[in-house]
Amino acid sequence: MTTSSPRSPRLLLTATVVLAVAGLVLLALPHEPSAPPSSTPPPAAAPASRRSAASPTEGPVESGAPAAATPTEPAGASALPPHGEGIAGDRAIQQALEAAWPADLAAQDERQLLAAGRDLLGADATGIGRAKWPAVFGDPDQAVAPAFASSRFRIQAAIARRDDRDDRAVVHLVWAGADRGGTYTDGRITDLHFTRTTSKKGASTWTPQPRT
Incomplete structure (x- = not known):
């Protein structure tokens, strides 16, 4: 019967050294703690930062609360010019009046009333042309x-x-002027009321009503 030769002490020493070195290397490597298993899905990524104000070209503000409703304005009723704007602001005031009160008179009646209203207000404020009324x-x-x-x-x-009524009309006027003390004020408002009268020949005219 044959017997195996005993292992060489040198071979055993070499194996021991190799295992020791391998163990040191493993100990030196960084280790991350393993996360415990969870059945809850990971949270969604956080949304990008939201704008604090909206711009006409960028769209509405993104927020969790509903935005406040903005009242709609009539077409052409843009912001009125500030006081003291001068003649440059008159067109904006005219457009605002026309947008707030759509036309409801025949063109001829409207022209006649506007001419009478301007003359009457000028005569009342400045004294020029009062003999006409x-x-x-x-x-x-x-x-x-x-x-x-x-x-x-x-x-x-x-x-x-x-x-x-069809036989009554009002002329809304916005005007500016300096009083006898020299104080100049614009944006003054005057309403003049008129009644339609018809002559025996069928011609109709607009007569101013007495101011109360």
Whole structure:
């Protein structure tokens, strides 16, 4: 019977050294703690930062709460010019009036009312042309002195519209002027009311109503 030769002590020493080195290498490597298993799915990625204000070209604000409703404005009713804007702001005031009160009179009636309303307001404010309206101002020699200087009086905008009935109308006027003390103010508002009268020949005219 044959017997195996005993292992060489050198071979055993070499194996021991190799195993020891391998163990040191493994100990030196960094280890990450393993995460415990979980059945909950990972959270979704956080949304990108949201804008604090919206711009017409960028779309509405993104937020968790509903945005406040913005009241709609009539077409053309843009922001009115600030006081003291001068003639440059008159067009915006005229457009705002026309947008707020759509036309409801025949073109001929509207022209007649606007002309009468402008003349009447000018006569009342400056005293010029009061003789044309004796029913309103009475005797020109007994009239009250004008409150505004004619050189600094200006009608900024005006429209004429129906006033409840077909035979009544009102002229809305926005104007500017300097009083006798020199104080200049624009954006003044005056409403003049008119009644349609018809002559025996069928011609109709608009007569101003007495101011109360």
